[in-house]
Each structure stands twice: as structure tokens, then as C-alpha cells.
Amino acid sequence: MGNTGELQGINQQQDDLIQAIESQIAKLRQLLLLREQFIALITEIMTFITKYTEVVRDIEKGGHTVQEKIKKYDDVIVKIQECEAMLASATDKGQQIAAEGSAVDRNNVTEQLQSLKQQLQALRRAVEKQREQHEMAAAEHKKLAVELEAVLDWLHANEATVRSRPLLERDPASVQEQIHKHKALAENVNSYLDRVRAVQESIRHEEGMPGSLMEQMSEANSLLSTLPQELEERGKYLETNRQLRLEYAALKENVYAWVKEADSKLQCGKHGVDFESVIRDLEQHKIFFSSEASIRELVSQQIQQAADRIxxxxxxxxxxxxxxxxxxxxxxxxxxxxSARSRQAQLEQNVEIWRDYCQTLDKVRSVLARTQFSDEPVTSLAGLHFNIQKITHALNDIHNQQSEIDLLNERGREITRQSDLANREYIEKQLTNINQEWNDLVSGLENRRDTLTKLAQHWEEFESKWQSFESLISGNEEKARHIDTVVRSKAQLKEAKQTIQELLSEVEGQRSLQAEVLFLSGTVLTYLTVFSEPSAQMLKGKLDQLTDTYKK
Incomplete structure (x- = not known):
């Protein structure tokens, strides 16, 4: 009985062990299935991320419209949501695996799940971002479509005006007013075209635009390519016609200016003859009216052609x-x-009268010019006599030419009877001045001759006194040299003293002559200082030397 009980106990233990092993095997099978399912989910999620990352690229590259891209991104988001549910299931399985596995298993599972979660979130954010951008682009396209519609309506409303070429008036100012209006129109058109360009620029790199917006842009581009040219042509038309009118007006102004200047020349001499300018007037008259052929051409051809152009x-x-x-x-x-032909004949007659007067005036001025001269610098009495002779010759010459000044006065009176007020006053003043100059010249020459003659007489007296004084000093020096100054006896000494005393008395008696020489030299020195400073200094030196010799 005892053995039977032990045997039953052993059987029971064996049954329990078998049951435990079978339970463990069942658990391991379940864990294996769980791991297989986990791996399958992970693989499917990774495949999804790889696939839809490429799908996103394909959506951007596929040439779809913005609305089509938005729809595709909506489909992708749905798929991402399904994948997120798959990731949640994988997370549950991963947690079960981690709970039953080792620390290494737990770490690997956690790391793998975290990586997939981040990748899936990144994919979702990228998709949502792209969708959001396309939503914004779609809104912008709608806004641009509204903008283009308004711009196109305005441009079509003004297109006929841009393409028109209005009829104009003759006045350049009226054309200028049209140009101002054109500029305002061009400014408005260009502002609307700038709005088209702004839209064009904003969608330059856009893809997937709606067909309606593309049609609007096509229409806008057509206007953008034609209206600026039309504006330019219209502006050229107006500017060309303004310029043609300015040219016509300038040609007209040339005719009127020529006629006005011609009238002013024809009116000269109305209040008397301007003899002072009569030769110039005749030359200018001939020069001015020598352009008759060109002014005829201006009127009959150039102005006519300019008129034809406008x-x-x-x-x-x-x-x-x-x-x-x-x-x-x-x-x-x-x-x-x-009128010009009649005026030229009168001018030619007046020129002859004026030339006779001017020739006579030139002769008188020539006489005055050759008779006016300055005295030569004087360094000696001979030079002074030379200047007196020149003045005397000039006086004789001007007296011989008196007939010329008389003839000038006669012709001057004839001129003043026909000249205008300004010329009459000028010629009368000219005659008065020339006669005064003639008389002043004669008077001046006579005064210079008289003054120099008196100076010559004074100089002659000075030189005479100087020579006398110099001769006396020389005599005194000679006497002084013959005095015997060697003492040989008392009588001889007394005789020498007496001789010296007599010589001193004689020298003292010459002091008045010295004073007279110095007095007479003052006038000569003053004259020489003006004309020849070196000569004055030389004379003064001689005088000083003579005085020193006298004092010795």
C-alpha cells in the first residue's frame, strides 16, 4: 500500500509536469504567433511609409491641377489614418512581446515602434503641409481670377480708344493737349497691364492652374503683347503730328520773322538818314534781301510741303x-x-554822300595823328633844341593843312541837313570835337615850343655860368699850386701868407657866382629828372663835385 501511494504521487507529479510543459508549449506558440503578427505589421507599416513617400513625390511631379492634388492628398491622409490604426495594433502586440520577453527584446521593440511612429508622423505632416500649400494656392488662383476679370473688363472697354488715331487741329497746343490725354490713358492702361504682369509673375512657376485661369491669362497675354505696341504707335502718331505742326509753325514763324525784320529795315530813314550806319545798312540790306530765292522757296515749297504733311x-x-x-x-x-527794291536805291545814294564826308574826316585825323607826338627824352641842351625844331616843323605842317579842316566842316554841314536827330547831334559833336582837337593841337604845340624855348635859354645861361665858375675854380687851383709853401726866410713866409690871403679873398668873391650856378641848375635838374633820371644824377654829381672843389 505504501508503494502504491508513492507510485500515485509520482504519477501525479509526472502529470503535473506534462501539463506544465504542454501549457508552456502553448504559451510559446502563442508568443511566436504574436511575434509573427508583430513583424508582419511592422513590415506592412514600413512598406506603406516607403510607398506613400514616393506617392507624395509622384503627386507633385504628375502635372495635376491643384484641385486634383488636394483630392489625392485627401486620399493619402485616409490611408495614413488606416496605417496609424495598424501602428496602434502593432504597438499593442509589441507591448505584449516586451512584457514576456527580455530587456533586450523590450528595448528593440520600443525602439522599432518609436522609429515607425516618427516616420509615419513625418509623412503625415508632409502630406498635410503640401495639402495646406495647395489649398492656399487654390485660394490665390481664385483671387487672381477675380483680379484678371476686372482688369480684362477695363482693358476691353478702353481697347478701341487705344487703337484709334484721332483727327486733330492745326494748333500744336491742341495736339499737346491730346498728348497729355494720351499719356494719362497710357498711364492707366500700363497700370492695368502692370497688374497683368504682376499676376503673370506670381504664377510664373505655378503648376496645376485651373483651365479658366489659364484662359484668362492667355487673353491677358494677348493684350499684353498688343496694347503696348498700340499705345506706342498712337503716341508716335500724336507726337509726329505735334512735331509736324511745330515744324509748320516754325516755318511760318520764319516767314513772319523775315517779313518783320524786312519791314524794320524798310522803315530805316523814315525820320532822317542814319549816315553813321548807312554803309552797314546798305550791306545788311543787300545781304538780307539776297536771300530772296530762299524765302521764295520757303513760302512756295517748304511751307507747302509741311502743310501737305499735316x-x-x-x-x-x-x-x-x-x-x-x-x-x-x-x-x-x-x-x-x-518795297525792298525801292529802299536799296535810296541807300546807295546816301552811301556816296557819307563816303565823301568820311574820306575828308580821315584826312583830317591823319594830319592830327602825325602831328601828335611826345618829346624825345632829353639828356643835353642839344636834345632840347632838337625837340624845339620838331615842334616848329609840326606847326608849319598843320598850318599848311588848314584847307582840309575847312572842307570837312563844309561837308559836315551838308550831312547834318539830311540826317536824323541822333546822327545830327553825333556829327555836330564830332565836328566840334575835331575842330577843338585841331585848335588844341595848334595851341599845345605853340605852348610846348614857347616853354621849351624858355627852358633852352635858361639852360644856355646855366651852362655859361657853370663854365665861368668852373674856369675860375681851375684858375684858383692853378694859383694855389704855384704858391711856395717851403719856408726859407721870414720875408718869404710873409709873402706866401699874403698871396694865400689874396687868393682866399678872390675865392670868397666867387661865392655869389656859385650860388647863381646852383640856382640855375634847379630848373635843369627838375626837367632832366622827369625825362632822364641818370642824366639828372650825373649833372647833380658834377655840381656836387664842383662845390666840393670850390670848398677845398
Whole structure:
């Protein structure tokens, strides 16, 4: 019985062990299945991430419209949500595996799940970001479509005006006003075209735009390529016609200016002859009216051609006014040229009268010019006599030419009877001045001759006194040299003293002559200082030397 009980106990232990082993095997099988399922989920998630990362790239590269891309991204987000559920299931299984496995298993599972979670989140964020950007692009496309619609409506409303070429008036100012209006129109058109360019620039790199927006852009691009050219052509049309009118007006102004200047020349001499300018007036008259051929060409050809060029752009009434204007130009020129021929004949007659007067005036001035001279620098009495002779010769010459000044006065009186007030006053003043100059010259020469003659007499007296004084000093020096100053006896000494005393008395008696020489030298020195400072210094040196010799 005892053995039976032990045997039963052993059987029971064996049954328990078998049951435990079977239970362990079942658990291991379950864990193996769980791990296989976990690995399958992980593999599927990784495959999904790889696949849809490429799907996102394909969506951007596929040339789809923005709306199509948004729809595709919506589908991708749904798939991501399904994958996220798959990741949640994998996470549950992973946690079960981690709970039953080792620390290494737990770490590997956690790391793997975390990596997949981050990758899936990154994919979701990328998809949502791209979708958001395309949503914004779709909103911008809608906004641009509204903008383009408004711009195109305005441009079409003004397109006919841009393409038009308006009829104009003759006045350049009226064309200028049209140019101002054109500039305002061009500014407005360009501002709308700039809005088109702004839209064009904003979608330059856009893809997947709606078809309606593409059609609007095509229409806008057509206007963008044609309207600027039309504006430029319209502006050129207006500017060209403004320039043609300015050229026509300039040619007209040239005619009017020529006629005005011609009238001013024809009116000269109305209040008397301007003899002072008569030669110049005749030359200028000939020069001015020598352009008769060119002024005829200006009226009959150039202005006519200029009128023909602006004719097509004029209204009917303006064309009639232009024709009448041309006829007026022709008649005005004819009247002016007839008056010019009569005026030239009168000028030629006045020139002859003036030339006679001027020739006589030149002769008188020539006499005055050759008779006016300055005295030569004087260093000696002989030079002074030479200047006196020159003045005397000049006086004789001017007295011989008195007939010329008389003839000038006679012709001057003839001129003043015909001249205008200004010329009469000028010529009378000229005659007064020339006569005064003639008389002053004669008077001046006579005064210079008299003054120099008196100075010559004074100088002659000075030189005479100087020579006398110098001769006396020389005599005194000679006497002094013959005095015997060697003492040989008392009588001889007494005789020598007496001789010296007599010589001193004689020298003292010459002091008045010295004073007279010095007094006379003052005038000569003053004259020489003005004309020849070195000569004055030389004379003064001689005088000082003579005085020193006298004092010794």
C-alpha cells in the first residue's frame, strides 16, 4: 500500500509536469504567433511609409491641377489614418512581446515602434503641409481670377480708344493737349497691364492652374503683347503730328520773322538818314534781301510741303483755314520784295554822300595823328633844341593843312541837313570835337615850343655860368699850386701868407657866382629828372663835385 501511494504521487507529479510543459508549449506558440503578427505589421507599416513617400513625390511631379492634388492628398491622409490604426495594433502586440520577453527584446521593440511612429508622423505632416500649400494656392488662383476679370473688363472697354488715331487741329497746343490725354490713358492702361504682369509673375512657376485661369491669362497675354505696341504707335502718331505742326509753325514763324525784320529795315530813314550806319545798312540790306530765292522757296515749297504733311490729320474746317493761310503768305512776300527794291536805291545814294564826308574826316585825323607826338627824352641842351625844331616843323605842317579842316566842316554841314536827330547831334559833336582837337593841337604845340624855348635859354645861361665858375675854380687851383709853401726866410713866409690871403679873398668873391650856378641848375635838374633820371644824377654829381672843389 505504501508503494502504491508513492507510485500515485509520482504519477501525479509526472502529470503535473506534462501539463506544465504542454501549457508552456502553448504559451510559446502563442508568443511566436504574436511575434509573427508583430513583424508582419511592422513590415506592412514600413512598406506603406516607403510607398506613400514616393506617392507624395509622384503627386507633385504628375502635372495635376491643384484641385486634383488636394483630392489625392485627401486620399493619402485616409490611408495614413488606416496605417496609424495598424501602428496602434502593432504597438499593442509589441507591448505584449516586451512584457514576456527580455530587456533586450523590450528595448528593440520600443525602439522599432518609436522609429515607425516618427516616420509615419513625418509623412503625415508632409502630406498635410503640401495639402495646406495647395489649398492656399487654390485660394490665390481664385483671387487672381477675380483680379484678371476686372482688369480684362477695363482693358476691353478702353481697347478701341487705344487703337484709334484721332483727327486733330492745326494748333500744336491742341495736339499737346491730346498728348497729355494720351499719356494719362497710357498711364492707366500700363497700370492695368502692370497688374497683368504682376499676376503673370506670381504664377510664373505655378503648376496645376485651373483651365479658366489659364484662359484668362492667355487673353491677358494677348493684350499684353498688343496694347503696348498700340499705345506706342498712337503716341508716335500724336507726337509726329505735334512735331509736324511745330515744324509748320516754325516755318511760318520764319516767314513772319523775315517779313518783320524786312519791314524794320524798310522803315530805316523814315525820320532822317542814319549816315553813321548807312554803309552797314546798305550791306545788311543787300545781304538780307539776297536771300530772296530762299524765302521764295520757303513760302512756295517748304511751307507747302509741311502743310501737305499735316493735311491728312486735320478736320475739314481746319483744312480750309490752312489753304487760306497759304495764299496770305504768298501775297505778303510779294509786297515786301517790291518795297525792298525801292529802299536799296535810296541807300546807295546816301552811301556816296557819307563816303565823301568820311574820306575828308580821315584826312583830317591823319594830319592830327602825325602831328601828335611826345618829346624825345632829353639828356643835353642839344636834345632840347632838337625837340624845339620838331615842334616848329609840326606847326608849319598843320598850318599848311588848314584847307582840309575847312572842307570837312563844309561837308559836315551838308550831312547834318539830311540826317536824323541822333546822327545830327553825333556829327555836330564830332565836328566840334575835331575842330577843338585841331585848335588844341595848334595851341599845345605853340605852348610846348614857347616853354621849351624858355627852358633852352635858361639852360644856355646855366651852362655859361657853370663854365665861368668852373674856369675860375681851375684858375684858383692853378694859383694855389704855384704858391711856395717851403719856408726859407721870414720875408718869404710873409709873402706866401699874403698871396694865400689874396687868393682866399678872390675865392670868397666867387661865392655869389656859385650860388647863381646852383640856382640855375634847379630848373635843369627838375626837367632832366622827369625825362632822364641818370642824366639828372650825373649833372647833380658834377655840381656836387664842383662845390666840393670850390670848398677845398
Amino acid at each position: 493735311w491728312p490729320s486735320l478736320t475739314g474746317s481746319e483744312q480750309e483755314e490752312l489753304s487760306r493761310e497759304q495764299q496770305q503768305h504768298t501775297q505778303l512776300l510779294k509786297n515786301t520784295l517790291n
